[in-house]
Amino acid sequence: MIRAFGPNEFWFIVMAVQWTLALSAVAFAGGAVGGLLTALARVSGAKPLRYAALGFIRLFQGTPLLMQLFLVFFGLNIFGSGINPWLAASVALTLHASAFLGEIWRGCIEAVPKGQSEACWALGIGYFDRMKSVVLPQAARIAVAPTVGFLVQLIKGTSLASIIGFVELTRAGQIVNNATFDPFTVFGLVAALYFVLCWPLSILAGQLERRFAKASAR
Secondary structure, eight states: OOOOOOHHHHHHHHHTHHHHHHHHHHHHHHHHHHHHHHHHHHTSSOHHHHHHHHHHHHHHHSSOHHHHHHHHHHHHHHTTOOOOHHHHHHHHHHHHHHHHHHHHHHHHHHHSOHHHHHHHHHTTOOHHHHIIIIIHHHHHHHHHHHHHHHHHHHHHHGGGGGGGTOOSHHHHHHHHHHHHOOHHHHHHHHHHHHHHHHHHHHHHHHHHHHHHHHHHHO
């Protein structure tokens, strides 16, 4: 039975925002850890680590996120490891974020002048102390703007988790639309909520990028 779009439907969609934010937070946190390890592997002196990290990045940058969600969700079930949509979406998005953040942060690490590392070697500062105290703090400053920009893309990317049944913002809109057959209202609201989530972060990323450009020009 078709019902009219009302307050209950409105709040069902709005409350689904929390799951979009939760999935984004989990994927970003996991991706930050994986991305840092990937970036460090990419700039390490060990060829096996560099090639393994490069292969990981190429795999996840060269395949659609939708396919990655499918492979994690259905692949693990094939091996008898039954998982729910929340876990599947978290794992797939974490791997996706790890690859992209790893490449972003690799570029930021390499953007630090090589003279900094050479000075550390001349002073007898080891690799761990050099990265922790000299290179990574400078790279982190460079990485803030592109990292925030990627977070915007990650939030929007969570919408694909609806395809495996995870009830986030997009899936909530699909459920309400199936009951009300009012797609303009339903998906207009969904789009507005994504805009509210992403627009402030987009503005922040632009401001940070301009601030860094001015600081570099001094």
